[in-house]
């Protein structure tokens with residue numbers, strides 16, 4: 183029989199977390215390094231300790247709540263507790279608190295794990311004042327080293343090292359992988375999109391996490407008088423930008439089932455009503471779970487942008503600011519999650535994740551899986567919502583999964 187978790191305790195914890203970092207302008211603002219984020223970390227550690235788990239912080243300030251097993255090798259479940267500005271109550275916190283509930287339930291029902299089971303709360307998943315998203319998972323997995331970020335500060339000069347130290351990070355590379363004997367990670371997370379809602383299904387197993395490519399493109403024209411400069415002699419950067427954005431839309435329209443893209447950052451110079459714009463700087467982002475499509479389309483676009491620039495006499499430069507490959511989830515972990523969903527009498531849905539997650543980095547080092555819980559289709563905003571029934575169902579699946587995963591011979595290795 184599956185262990186019975188405490189629905190009341192889980193929902194009460196979600197409610198307590200929602201109260202930390204409430205933004206007067208709406209939603210929750212709890213970015214890494216903020217007072218609210220410090221508060222929720224302390225609250226989480228207290229909850230985990232009250233649950234009888236052993237807590238510790240690693241080199242990157244990631245929080246570990248451990249239920250010791252027969253061996254030191256760790257199987258972890260978790261997510262993050264920081265939020266975007268005016269974000270929702272579930273992105274991150276749901277997965278972290280579902281994991282706490284699952285591990286606590288296993289402990290309370292007298293389960294004796296083979297592996298040490300852990301709740302893992304990763305530091306600074308969302309973008310923050312230091313411009314470092316998925317900070318804790320990248321440091322943990324060595325995608326980013328402590329030295330890489332030594333000199334990074336926010337706009338006020340406050341250093342990320344200091345922020346990490348104040349959050350309790352040991353800043354010691356021996357407190358990161360491969361020195362921590364982590365053997366697997368699973369991240370439960372609100373879906374953040376409308377697909378499960380449209381399918382009428384509460385849960386899904388993630389197959390892979392999207393790749394993301396971001397290019398900063400600068401269009402260089404010439405500032406001049408907005409009235410006296412003849413139309414055909416202008417080198418207007420905004421007119422060029424308009425054409426370049428229309429071409430971007432056309433390219434996406436032609437690949438709708440394979441990729442998506444956004445131009446979410448634009449700066450115009452000198453940005454005055456009576457001056458022809460000299461410069462437009464923008465960031466174009468592409469996402470696809472398919473690396474081949476991602477590379478082909480982003481390069482096709484770059485060729486197109488250069489051609490349009492030439493036709494209009496505009497200078498075009500590009501800087502690749504992110505090139506993150508898609509991250510497949512571990513096949514065995516996916517299969518086991520699917521079995522656990524099926525054992526609840528549900529259809530085991532498989533979905534790609536179009537949002538980035540800490541799991542994308544963990545997957546490059548240890549077998550990693552993700553469980554999606556249906557959302558109302560809104561996220562990174564205060565309207566984000568998730569049904570209590572789905573949360574409880576997802577937590578039951580996670581608890582059963584952790585027990586099965588722990589018992590799988592495949593995961594058993596000698597201590598190191």
Ligand SMILES: [Zn+2]
Nearest residue numbers: 273274307371
């Ligand atoms: Zn998240």
